[in-house]
Amino acid sequence: MDIQGLPGRLLADLGPAIASGEIPVGAVLRGEELEAKYGVSRTVVREAVRILESMRLVASRRRVGITVQPRSDWDVFDPLVIRWRLAGADRGPQLRSLGSLRVAVEPAAAALAARQATDDQRRELGALAVELTVTARAADLETFLRHDIAFHATILRASGNEMFAHLGGTVGAVLTGRTEHQLMPHQPRPYAVQLHREVADAICAGDAEQAERAMRTIVVGALEELDATLG
Amino acid sequence: MDIQGLPGRLLADLGPAIASGEIPVGAVLRGEELEAKYGVSRTVVREAVRILESMRLVASRRRVGITVQPRSDWDVFDPLVIRWRLAGADRGPQLRSLGSLRVAVEPAAAALAARQATDDQRRELGALAVELTVTARAADLETFLRHDIAFHATILRASGNEMFAHLGGTVGAVLTGRTEHQLMPHQPRPYAVQLHREVADAICAGDAEQAERAMRTIVVGALEELDATLG
DNA sequence: GAAACTCAATCGTCATACTTTTCATGCCCG
DNA sequence: CGGGCATGAAAAGTATGACGATTGAGTTTC
Numbered sequence: 001m002d003i004q005g006l007p008g009r010l011l012a013d014l015g016p017a018i019a020s021g022e023i024p025v026g027a028v029l030r031g032e033e034l035e036a037k038y039g040v041s042r043t044v045v046r047e048a049v050r051i052l053e054s055m056r057l058v059a060s061r062r063r064v065g066i067t068v069q070p071r072s073d074w075d076v077f078d079p080l081v082i083r084w085r086l087a088g089a090d091r092g093p094q095l096r097s098l099g100s101l102r103v104a105v106e107p108a109a110a111a112l113a114a115r116q117a118t119d120d121q122r123r124e125l126g127a128l129a130v131e132l133t134v135t136a137r138a139a140d141l142e143t144f145l146r147h148d149i150a151f152h153a154t155i156l157r158a159s160g161n162e163m164f165a166h167l168g169g170t171v172g173a174v175l176t177g178r179t180e181h182q183l184m185p186h187q188p189r190p191y192a193v194q195l196h197r198e199v200a201d202a203i204c205a206g207d208a209e210q211a212e213r214a215m216r217t218i219v220v221g222a223l224e225e226l227d228a229t230l231g
Numbered sequence: 232m233d234i235q236g237l238p239g240r241l242l243a244d245l246g247p248a249i250a251s252g253e254i255p256v257g258a259v260l261r262g263e264e265l266e267a268k269y270g271v272s273r274t275v276v277r278e279a280v281r282i283l284e285s286m287r288l289v290a291s292r293r294r295v296g297i298t299v300q301p302r303s304d305w306d307v308f309d310p311l312v313i314r315w316r317l318a319g320a321d322r323g324p325q326l327r328s329l330g331s332l333r334v335a336v337e338p339a340a341a342a343l344a345a346r347q348a349t350d351d352q353r354r355e356l357g358a359l360a361v362e363l364t365v366t367a368r369a370a371d372l373e374t375f376l377r378h379d380i381a382f383h384a385t386i387l388r389a390s391g392n393e394m395f396a397h398l399g400g401t402v403g404a405v406l407t408g409r410t411e412h413q414l415m416p417h418q419p420r421p422y423a424v425q426l427h428r429e430v431a432d433a434i435c436a437g438d439a440e441q442a443e444r445a446m447r448t449i450v451v452g453a454l455e456e457l458d459a460t461l462g
Numbered sequence: 463g464a465a466a467c468t469c470a471a472t473c474g475t476c477a478t479a480c481t482t483t484t485c486a487t488g489c490c491c492g
Numbered sequence: 493c494g495g496g497c498a499t500g501a502a503a504a505g506t507a508t509g510a511c512g513a514t515t516g517a518g519t520t521t522c
Contacts, residue, residue, distance in 0.1 A: 003285065005505065031473070041507045043274065046474085050278045051285045054234065054311075062473045063515045076397050077308040080285075097394045100339070104395075108335040163328045164335075166307050236474065262504065272476045277505085293504045294484040 003051065003080075006040050010048035013038075015080060018057050018068055020088030028065040029058075055081055079169060086177040092230045095183070098174045099223035103216070105167060106152065109159040110199055110215035114208040117158035122204045124154055129200035136188040144188055145179050151196060155203070155215075183229050192218060234282065234311075237271050241279035244269070246311060249288050249299055251319030259296040260289075286312055310400055317408040323461050326414070329405045330454035334447070336398060337383065340390040341430055341446035345439040348389035353435045355385055360431035367419040375419055376410050382427060386434070386446075414460050423449060 003011055014034075017023045034045045049066055052058045056073045060066045074081055076097070085094045113121070128151045135144040152175070153168030178184055195218045202211035234242055245265075248254045265276045280297055283289045287304045291297045306312055307328070316325045344352070359382045366375040383406070384399030409415055426449045433442035 007281065007505095030471095043277070043506060043508090046274070047278055047281045050238065050281055054282045054285060060473065061515085062513070063471055063517095065472070072393070072396075075310070076394050079306070093393075097392050100343070100390075100392045101336075101394050104335045104339040105332075108331070112331070159331075161328050161331045162303070162324075163307050163332050165303075261502095273478095274475060291504065292484085293482075294486095294502055296503070 006038075006044040007048040007051065010034070010038055010040070010044065011051060011080070014048065014052065015057070015084045016087055018052070019081065019084035019090075021090070022088075023068055025068050025070050027068045029068075030065045034066075057081070077170075079173070082170060082173055086173060091177065091181065095174065095178060095226055096223075096230070098170065099219070099226055101167075102171060102174070102219045103223055105164060106155070106171075106219050107212045107216040109156050109161070109164045110203065111208040111212040112160060112164075113155045113158035114203045114206050114211040116160050117203055121154060121158040125151065125158075125200040125203055128154065129197045132188075132193055132196050136190070136193045139187050141179065141186075141188075145175060148196075149175050151200075155199070158203070178226070183226060192221065195221075237269075237275045238279040238282065241265070241269055241271070241275065242282060242311070245279065245283065246288070246315045247318055249283070250312065250315035252321070253319075254299055256299050256301050258299045260299075261296045265297075288312070308401075310404070313401060313404055317404060322408065322412065326405065326409060326457055327454075327461070329401065330450070330457055332398075333402060333405070333450045334454055336395060337386070337402075337450050338443045338447040340387050340392070340395045341434065342439040342443040343391060343395075344386045344389035345434045345437050345442040347391050348434055352385060352389040356382065356389075356431040356434055359385065360428045363419075363424055363427050367421070367424045370418050372410065372417075372419075376406060379427075380406050382431075386430070389434070409457070414457060423452065426452075 002008055014023070023029075031042060031045050031049070034040075034049075035042060038045075049058065049060055053060055055075045055078045056069055057075075058066050058068055076082070076085075082094070082098075085091070117125070128147050131147045132144065132151065135147060149172040152171045156168045156171065157165045159165065195214050198214040199211055199218070202208075202214060233239055245254070254260075262273065262276050262280070265271075265280075266273060269276070280289065280291055284291055286306045286309050287300055288306075289297050289299055307316075313325070313329075316322070348356070359378050362378045363375065363382065366378060380403040383402045387399040387402065388396045390396065426445050429445040430442055430449070433439075433445060
């Protein structure tokens with residue numbers, strides 16, 4: 001998932017620092033400075049900066065340096081940017097944005113999945129729904145999270161839309177983030193688990209409307225809970 | 232919008248070639264090869280490859296070379312990847328995916344915009360709706376397109392969700408693409424123009440449900456029309 | 463006071479050398 | 493005959509020194 005080598009190490013340090021605002025918007029870095037700070041060569045610094053530039057986090061200009069760009073320019077769909085922001089200070093706004101995106105996308109994906117999931121995918125969803133019920137009762141949060149991620153990713157994949165499918169990773173990051181940061185109840189709510197079961201059943205049965213409705217209830221609920229927690 | 236300098240030139244050539252399948256999945260390039268082909272130094276090739284790597288279009292491995300990755304790994308939300316794919320062979324699937332995404336996102340954005348757009352934004356939407364009506368009647372396709380893009384981008388921005396806002400550029404690429412490639416009627420359908428007017432009015436009046444409904448009609452219609460055209 | 467000019471800072475590119483990783487070959491041993 | 497292991501080479505990864513191009517800022521000149 002991560003970028004390799006020395007440029008990767010620079011990114012892993014600079015990315016979160018910029019995303020969290022520790023290096024503020026408008027700040028100017030010089031390449032030479034970064035070489036010294038990390039004890040690497042120009043080659044490495046330049047490659048790392050190029051990548052940050054392709055994410056629109058910074059812009060490099062002659063005679064000026066490497067400038068941190070305004071947040072509105074950032075490529076907020078880039079998986080790395082999402083991770084960095086979730087780890088940093090504006091986790092709240094980021095989770096809210098992602099929550100709204102989920103509300104828009106996941107019900108639609110569930111409806112599509114009910115129409116065109118493969119038999120294997122339907123079977124897998126059924127199995128995952130069972131796992132969720134079991135691990136929720138056992139309060140095994142870690143395993144629950146893993147299956148929850150797989151559940152949503154499978155539906156997004158089963159929608160047959162490659163862009164929805166790619167949001168599987170993003171949704172995974174959201175679920176992981178809110179569990180890691182205690183934004184979840186310590187034990188999954190039975191009602192939420194029940195809704196997952198309903199979504200799985202509806203998709204298995206090919207009932208698009210019911211799948212969409214149940215999924216919407218899930219993601220709207222998650223967003224409301226988040227709003228309540230963040231105030 | 233584009234990446235600058237010599238690495239940008241490499242990207243502008245390699246990106247479309249990979250996105251269109253001209254350089255097939257699984258193909259292996261060598262850095263030295265690219266240096267020779269484009270008459271540039273190692274530095275430049277490496278920076279370009281790093282960027283392609285961060286889009287997951289290729290992976291670079293020692294002793295192996297630069298391998299084109301399977302399409303399912305590509306970062307399909309990256310603006311450059313979207314443009315490259317729209318320009319190439321799988322424009323059809325790409326437009327369909329984007330169409331579904333619009334159906335999911337834009338109605339939700341319209342509803343949010345009705346609740347929390349600024350006065351300026353409401354005014355601008357009203358003005359744009361007027362422009363659309365006028366230029367549609369005059370069959371001034373180019374101006375119509377420009378205002379249509381601004382209309383949708385303004386709503387996405389007015390939703391107050393940064394991720395929706397960023398899709399403004401993507402939607403712009405879609406609209407431009409389908410106009411350029413004759414996937415549109417030669418004159419905008421009066422009914423579609425009327426719907427834009429309704430969306431603007433609803434948002435100005437703060438009627439979220441009506442805004443959402445009208446916007447859904449627009450994007451569903453666009454998707455159906457696309458499906459009909461592509462067969 | 464404004465316009466033109468000079469200068470220096472910084473990124474951009476190139477060429478080259480060296481290092482590290484990893485695959486493939488083939489040898490040796492069981 | 494087959495499998496594990498040493499050996500070598502191929503390719504990317506990193507480092508470095510040199511030069512070019514751009515551009516912002518200060519300075520001069522009218």
